[in-house]
Amino acid sequence: MSLTGTPLIVLLSAVALSALIAAIWFAPRASGPAARIGLLAACQVCLLLALLTMGNAYFAFYGSWSDLFGVSAGAGDTGDPALRSTGGALARNQDGRPLVPVQDSFVQQHQLPVGEGRLEAVTIHGQRSGITARAYVYLPPQYFHDHTTRFPVDLALTGYPGNAENLITRLRLPQTAALEIRAGRIKPMIFVMMRPMLTPPRDTECTDVPAGPLAETFFAQDLPAAISTAYRTAPGPGAWSALGDSTGGYCALKLAMRHSDRFGAAISLSGYYNALKDFTTGDLYGGSRTYRNENDLVWRLRHLPAPPVDVLVTTSKVGEKDYRQTLQFVALVHAPMRVASITLPTGGHHFSVWNRELTPALLWLSAHSGR
Amino acid sequence: MGLTGGPFVVLVALLAAAAVVACVRLLPRVGDGTPRQVLLRAGLMTGTQLVLVTAILVMVNSSFVFFASWSDLLGTDNSQANVVGGSAHAAMSPVSPAASIRPARDALSRSVPPNDGRLDSIVIRGPRTGLSAASFVYLPPQYSQPAYRNRRFPVVLVLTPDVRALMTRLRLPAVVAGRIAAGSVQPTVYVMVSPAGCVDVPGGRQDETFLSQDVPVAVAARYRVARDGRGWGVLGDSAGGYCAAKLVLGHSDRFTAGASAAAAYNAPAGDLYGRSTAIRDENDLVWRLRHRPSPPADLLTITGGGNEAQAREFAALIRPPMRGGTLKLTGGGALPTWQRDLPAVLTWLNQRLSAES
Numbered sequence: 001m002s003l004t005g006t007p008l009i010v011l012l013s014a015v016a017l018s019a020l021i022a023a024i025w026f027a028p029r030a031s032g033p034a035a036r037i038g039l040l041a042a043c044q045v046c047l048l049l050a051l052l053t054m055g056n057a058y059f060a061f062y063g064s065w066s067d068l069f070g071v072s073a074g075a076g077d078t079g080d081p082a083l084r085s086t087g088g089a090l091a092r093n094q095d096g097r098p099l100v101p102v103q104d105s106f107v108q109q110h111q112l113p114v115g116e117g118r119l120e121a122v123t124i125h126g127q128r129s130g131i132t133a134r135a136y137v138y139l140p141p142q143y144f145h146d147h148t149t150r151f152p153v154d155l156a157l158t159g160y161p162g163n164a165e166n167l168i169t170r171l172r173l174p175q176t177a178a179l180e181i182r183a184g185r186i187k188p189m190i191f192v193m194m195r196p197m198l199t200p201p202r203d204t205e206c207t208d209v210p211a212g213p214l215a216e217t218f219f220a221q222d223l224p225a226a227i228s229t230a231y232r233t234a235p236g237p238g239a240w241s242a243l244g245d246s247t248g249g250y251c252a253l254k255l256a257m258r259h260s261d262r263f264g265a266a267i268s269l270s271g272y273y274n275a276l277k278d279f280t281t282g283d284l285y286g287g288s289r290t291y292r293n294e295n296d297l298v299w300r301l302r303h304l305p306a307p308p309v310d311v312l313v314t315t316s317k318v319g320e321k322d323y324r325q326t327l328q329f330v331a332l333v334h335a336p337m338r339v340a341s342i343t344l345p346t347g348g349h350h351f352s353v354w355n356r357e358l359t360p361a362l363l364w365l366s367a368h369s370g371r
Numbered sequence: 372m373g374l375t376g377g378p379f380v381v382l383v384a385l386l387a388a389a390a391v392v393a394c395v396r397l398l399p400r401v402g403d404g405t406p407r408q409v410l411l412r413a414g415l416m417t418g419t420q421l422v423l424v425t426a427i428l429v430m431v432n433s434s435f436v437f438f439a440s441w442s443d444l445l446g447t448d449n450s451q452a453n454v455v456g457g458s459a460h461a462a463m464s465p466v467s468p469a470a471s472i473r474p475a476r477d478a479l480s481r482s483v484p485p486n487d488g489r490l491d492s493i494v495i496r497g498p499r500t501g502l503s504a505a506s507f508v509y510l511p512p513q514y515s516q517p518a519y520r521n522r523r524f525p526v527v528l529v530l531t532p533d534v535r536a537l538m539t540r541l542r543l544p545a546v547v548a549g550r551i552a553a554g555s556v557q558p559t560v561y562v563m564v565s566p567a568g569c570v571d572v573p574g575g576r577q578d579e580t581f582l583s584q585d586v587p588v589a590v591a592a593r594y595r596v597a598r599d600g601r602g603w604g605v606l607g608d609s610a611g612g613y614c615a616a617k618l619v620l621g622h623s624d625r626f627t628a629g630a631s632a633a634a635a636y637n638a639p640a641g642d643l644y645g646r647s648t649a650i651r652d653e654n655d656l657v658w659r660l661r662h663r664p665s666p667p668a669d670l671l672t673i674t675g676g677g678n679e680a681q682a683r684e685f686a687a688l689i690r691p692p693m694r695g696g697t698l699k700l701t702g703g704g705a706l707p708t709w710q711r712d713l714p715a716v717l718t719w720l721n722q723r724l725s726a727e728s
Contacts, residue, residue, distance in 0.1 A: 020420065024413045028402035036395045043416070044423055051424065096692060098667075127692060128623060130664040210649030214663070221624040225667075228599075235598045235727070237588050260499055261584035261625075288645030290574030303574070305501040312454065319375070319439020330456070336498060340456030346448060348439035357452045364454050 003065050004057040012050040019046040059351075060158075060166035067161070067200040098125050098226035107136065110168050116178040117141045119168070122230070126222030129214035131198050135223070136164050137231070138174040140181050140188035150234040152369050153190045153227060154241045155219065155255070155263075157248030160196055160203045160280070167193040170351040171245065176358050186366035192227055194219075196244070196251050203280040206251035207295055210286030219251070220259045238264025241369045243361070245269040245354050253297055253311060257337075260307035265368045267312045267361050269354045272322045273297040273329050298329055306337035310368040313339065314357050316347035340364060374441050375433040387426035394419040471496050471589035475505060479538050487548035488512045490538070493593075495564070497585025500577040504586075506564045507534055508594065509544050511551055513558035522558075523595050523727035525602040527720055528586065528618075528626070529563040529706075530611030536707035537563055546713055555714070556721040560596050562586070566607075569614035570638075570654055573645030582614060583622040597727040600625045604720045608632040608676065608706040613639070616656050616670060616685075623666035628723035630698075630716050632673035632706070636685045657685055665693035669723050671716065675700030 001008050023039040030036045055061075062068045104121035111119055120137045143151060158167050167173045173191060180186040196206055196215070204215040224240060227233060233240075240263045242252035249271020256266035275295035277283065285292040293299045311333070315326040326341065333339040342360060347353040372379045394415050401411040432438055442448040477492035491508040513519045529537065537543045543561065550556035564586070568578035591598045605626045607615030612633030619629035638644065638654040652658045665688075672686035672695060682697075689695035696719065701711050709716070 020417065024409065024416050027398050027412055027416065028404075030398070033395045036398050037391070040391060040394065040416070040419060040423070043420055044427075047420055047424055048427070051428075127664060128666040208653075210647060210653050211662070212649075221622070225600075225624045236591075237598075259584070261588045286645070286647035286649035288573050288647035288650055290572075290645040291647065291650060293574050304577075305499060307499050312456075314452070316439060319436055319443060321436055338456075340454050342452045342454055344452060345450050346440050346443060347450070348437050348443045349435065350437050350443075352446060353443070356449070360452050360454050 003053075003068060004060070004063060009050070009053050009057060012046070012053050016043070016046040016050040019043045059170065060163040061161040062201075063163040063165065067163075067197070070199075070201040097229075098127055098222065099123070099230045100125070101230075102134075106165055106168075112138075112174060112178055115141055116182065117143070117174065119174055124218075124223055124226045126214075126218045126226070128221050129218040131213060131215070131218045131222070133194060133198050133218070134164065136168065136174075136193040137227070138177065138191040138193070139231070140178070140190070142181075142188040143190070143232070148232070150232045151188060151190045152234045152239050152241065153192060153224075153231075154243055154365065154369070155223065155252070156191055156193045157206075157219075157242070157244035157251045158193075158195050159244075159246030159248050160205075161201070162195050162197070162246075162248075164193045164195045166351070171354055171358065173358065176355075177362060180359065180362055180366075186362050187369075189366075189369065190227075190231060190233065192223065194223075196247050201280070202282065203247070203276070203278075205247065205276055205281060205284060205295070206254055207275075207284045209284050210288075210291070212284070216255070216258070219255055220262065224262060237261050238369070241265040241267075241365060243267040243269075243365065244271060245351075246271060246349065249313075250297070253313070254295065256309045256311060257297060257300060257307050258294075260309045263309065265310045265312075265365060267314075267365060269314050269357055269361065270316075270320055270322060270349055271313065273325050275299075298325070298332060301329065301332035301334070301337075306334050308336040310338045310340075312341065312361055312364050312368075314342040314344075314354075314361070316344040316353070318346040319344075319348040319353075321349075374429075374438060374444060375436055380430055380433050383422075383426040383429045387423045390419045390422040471498060471585070472593040477507075479507065479535060482538060483509070483544045486512060487544050488514065490544055495586055495589050497581045497589070499585050500581040502567070502576065502578065502581040502585070504564050504567070504581070505534075506562055507538070508590070509547065509561040509563070510594070511558040511560065512548065513551070514560070514595070519558065523597050523602070524558055524560045525604070525721075525724035525726050526560045526562060526587075526590065526596045527717075527724070528582070528603065528605040528615075529561055530566045530582075530605065530607035530614045531563070531706045532565055532609055532611065533705070533707060534563045534565045536705075540707040541709065541713065543713070546710075547717065550714060550717055556717050557724075557726065559721065559724065560590075560594060562590055566611055566614050568639070568643075569610070569617050570643045572643045573647075573650065575643075579614075579617065579621070583618055583625055587625055597725070599727065600627045601725050602627075602727050604628040604630075604724050606630045606706075606716065606720065608673075609634045610639070611706075612673070613656070616672075617654075619668045619670050620656060620659055620663075620666060623668035626668065628669040628671075628720055630671040630673060630720055632676050632700070633682070634676075634678055636681055657681070657688065660685065660688035660690075665690040667692040669694045669696070671696045671698055671719050673698050673700060673712075673716070675703045676705070677703075 208216040244252040249268030252266040256263040401408040438444040480492040483490040571579040605615040612631040616631040636656040644651040
């Protein structure tokens with residue numbers, strides 16, 4: 001039974017309802033306050049499970065059981081050298097191609113109308129990182145007008161936990177882009193939509209973990225190389241840009257700042273700027289304080305040359321924990337890096353806020369991407 | 372009362388507590404099986420559940436701040452999202468790339484006859500790393516010919532301790548020009564640098580990034596050369612050989628082929644790894660081949676300059692899709708002394724590079 005499917009939601013709702021009915025029925029037999037509290041607690045747990053499952057399906061945090069528990073379903077390599085059997089080549093990628101198109105019912109359900117572009121699903125086999133991951137690709141209608149024109153590419157990353165589906169269902173990125181492209185307000189570009197959680201359930205924060213998953217190499221090297229084998233991507237530095245919400249925003253900024261030879265612009269919707277270390281990440285920095293600093297974007301602005309990139313950051317005065325950090329980041333940006341920002345008076349950490357920011361962000365991106 | 376503010380959270384918490392207490396105390400009073408009492412029990416328990424779950428959701432929201440306010444939650448917040456800031460409006464011109472390369476006067480640049488091409492003496496300044504390096508760039512005769520005016524040429528980055536000796540002893544421009552004229556090597560640009568190092572010290576000098584990002588971007592902005600990795604190769608000896616192998620292993624999207632006559636393939640000695648053994652391992656090229664996928668690139672391991680055993684161990688670890696080759700120098704020694712072996716090395720690299728199409 002799928003983690004995000006209706007059957008599970010129906011089942012858990014039925015369980016919660018049954019628990020409540022049973023509690024109502026058996027309450028008189030409960031001897032003493034402790035037992036009654038126990039009944040209430042049990043019902044509450046069932047209700048919360050049902051609600052969590054519904055919320056997860058709606059926001060697409062975890063797409064599957066293996067996402068949640070990290071058991072490799074065989075569809076991906078964790079890229080962790082400690083887990084690789086010695087002496088064996090990567091057997092999963094049987095045909096050796098870095099990019100494999102896949103049939104995906106989600107794409108079929110969310111395909112764009114004729115003339116608005118095309119949504120495709122692909123599996124990327126990272127040949128340098130050893131990581132395999134799913135991506136959704138949006139091709140603008142102009143892609144199909146001829147066979148030679150090349151297009152700039154934007155890598156869009158969702159938050160953690162999160163599935164790339166929510167970039168389509170909740171953020172509505174391809175739909176918004178299609179609208180703006182059709183109106184001629186933004187230039188046609190390719191969007192590649194992914195999630196930063198490459199090795200579920202661990203949060204690797206788009207970092208090359210020493211002796212661990214090479215998440216940064218996947219996004220900075222493997223992904224552009226793979227996409228360029230299958231699609232007509234524009235050459236040159238700055239042909240790529242990155243965009244993301246929350247953790248995806250941190251990733252977008254980090255990729256642009258650490259790989260400005262490829263990424264010319266980045267957008268962070270309610271992203272943060274510090275190098276995380278918590279129970280979802282573990283130690284991402286090989287025990288090195290200085291390597292952790294390199295992954296702290298505010299530290300980078302203070303201590304390293306600023307890269308030649310354009311960035312847009314968004315936050316809210318009320319409702320965003322990163323408000324102060326964003327102000328600090330913006331104040332520290334210096335040439336040749338340039339920064340613009342969107343500051344809402346109020347707005348929480350969720351998709352309808354990012355929806356409101358997306359169109360102005362895409363307009364900004366169109367003016368600043370591609371060189 | 373704000374959705375996430377202390378007062379509201381305290382209020383719902385108190386209500387939840389009160390509901391639980393009331394429920395626990397009142398339940399015994401509605402313990403009969405009569406429909407009325409069952410209904411009352413149902414109302415009591417359902418109501419308590421709802422208040423309790425609401426309190427939990429409010430507390431979680433307040434902690435993670437998903438919804439910042441009532442209007443945020445109800446979707447009535449429609450404040451305008453305006454982009455402000457220095458680069459907010461119309462596109463500004465990108466950072467001038469020409470600033471990254473500065474010509475430098477050097478008599479050697481006049482040592483190449485026009486039939487053999489052109490030698491530029493330059494300083495490459497890296498905006499990302501803040502590092503600089505003096506360099507000689509050899510351009511083949513075809514570079515300035517009208518028939519090739521739209522061609523973006525392949526590049527070989529040559530990393531060696533004594534760059535001048537490449538001209539004075541090895542006569543690299545003449546050798547290359549001869550190979551091109553003979554048709555065994557396509558017209559190629561050679562960028563010659565003496566690398567200061569090849570490690571990105573955490574929080575310190577970014578010598579590897581200088582070579583993998585700053586140099587390719589600067590050269591491609593100044594010269595008509597390939598902009599993607601299929602047109603870039605790297606050749607190095609001694610410490611430059613470690614660099615060449617490392618650039619192919621770690622940046623195969625930038626360098627599709629390399630030839631390395633490294634003095635050592637281990638992590639260079641010194642406090643360069645942020646006190647982390649894991650980071651040191653990542654800089655040990657033998658460790659990398661053992662524990663990381665071999666990338667889709669080609670690497671020629673050149674032996675005969677000392678370090679024979681380790682070079683063979685290194686080459687033997689190469690796995691598909693990486694393709695390795697070995698070449699034993701007839702002479703041995705540093706790159707400027709490779710008069711007899713250079714043509715074979717250049718040919719090997721040439722077969723794996725393509726001009727940008």
